[in-house]
Amino acid sequence: MTFHFADALCTAVNTVGTPLAIGLDPHLHLLPHFLRVRYEGRSGRDFLKEAATAVLEFNRMVLDAVQHDVVAVKPQFAFYEQLGSFGWQALEETCQYAKGLGLLIVADAKRGDISSTGKAYAQAILDDNGPLGCDAITLNPWMGLDTLDPFVTLAETQGKGLFVLLRTTNPQSHFFQHHGQPSASVQLARQLARLGESSVGQFGFSNVGAVVGASAHQEAQQFREIHPTGWFLVPGVGAQGATASQGLASANDQKMGALVVASRSLLFPREDGNNYDHSMESMQQSVQAATRQLRELLNSASV
Numbered sequence: 001m002t003f004h005f006a007d008a009l010c011t012a013v014n015t016v017g018t019p020l021a022i023g024l025d026p027h028l029h030l031l032p033h034f035l036r037v038r039y040e041g042r043s044g045r046d047f048l049k050e051a052a053t054a055v056l057e058f059n060r061m062v063l064d065a066v067q068h069d070v071v072a073v074k075p076q077f078a079f080y081e082q083l084g085s086f087g088w089q090a091l092e093e094t095c096q097y098a099k100g101l102g103l104l105i106v107a108d109a110k111r112g113d114i115s116s117t118g119k120a121y122a123q124a125i126l127d128d129n130g131p132l133g134c135d136a137i138t139l140n141p142w143m144g145l146d147t148l149d150p151f152v153t154l155a156e157t158q159g160k161g162l163f164v165l166l167r168t169t170n171p172q173s174h175f176f177q178h179h180g181q182p183s184a185s186v187q188l189a190r191q192l193a194r195l196g197e198s199s200v201g202q203f204g205f206s207n208v209g210a211v212v213g214a215s216a217h218q219e220a221q222q223f224r225e226i227h228p229t230g231w232f233l234v235p236g237v238g239a240q241g242a243t244a245s246q247g248l249a250s251a252n253d254q255k256m257g258a259l260v261v262a263s264r265s266l267l268f269p270r271e272d273g274n275n276y277d278h279s280m281e282s283m284q285q286s287v288q289a290a291t292r293q294l295r296e297l298l299n300s301a302s303v
């Protein structure tokens with residue numbers, strides 16, 4: 001095994017200087033006007049095709065603007081799947097483009113199923129011989145830990161990374177995650193630590209990580225103590241209201257271990273919704289400025 005996701009992520013953070021990823025969540029109604037005019041007013045497959053083409057162009061412009069300021073990209077699969085086969089093609093080409101820029105790809109797919117179905121998901125998204133070959137994936141374990149098996153195999157044989165939904169902060173998340181004593185999330189963290197033991201790399205981090213929302217920063221240190229080798233993917237900084245310090249709550253003294261991801265606040269920084277309607281250049285400048293501002297906040301934040 002030559003690739004090791006956690007090692008590659010540590011190396012990228014050391015190179016870029018900040019543990020920041022950008023989410024590629026192309027909300028169609030928020031795309032720049034010069035892209036929206038291609039699909040607005042259309043319907044059926046004509047709409048799907050033109051919207052997917054616009055999404056791909058948008059993603060390429062974003063990646064060109066931020067390639068030196070982030071370590072990874074996180075495409076949210078739902079925004080591509082809603083556009084059918086055209087959207088899937090846009091996702092494939094987005095991943096290829098990001099790879100060409102040397103960026104790590106975290107597939108925000110939140111898959112979770114058993115047996116051959118789980119294996120097929122792993123083949124489609126993570127496997128080097130599959131259509132996407134992403135470097136890491138988000139997984140939903142709440143159907144049972146056996147849903148992780150085919151992905152753990154790829155973490156061990158191909159060095160791929162896993163970010164397992166441990167502590168999300170949506171309004172009803174407590175129903176499962178806070179259940180029991182100790183809580184279900186604490187028990188899951190213990191199991192993830194065990195699963196990660198066989199994939200610890202040279203920087204001391206394993207390929208089995210977790211998703212811990214920034215708004216759960218008060219619990220993040222407890223999860224870090226339970227699972228000291230896992231990278232935590234941390235959404236919620238920016239548009240969802242969490243601060244940079246809260247996003248880094250699970251990081252170590254070198255600000256390693258917490259991969260902060262922001263989407264809307266970087267892609268669509270204008271509060272009035274009128275995002276860079278005039279030109280590609282103004283769009284890229286806005287995205288780059290928002291990304292660098294968040295980088296500065298993370299670099300100056302205390303941990």
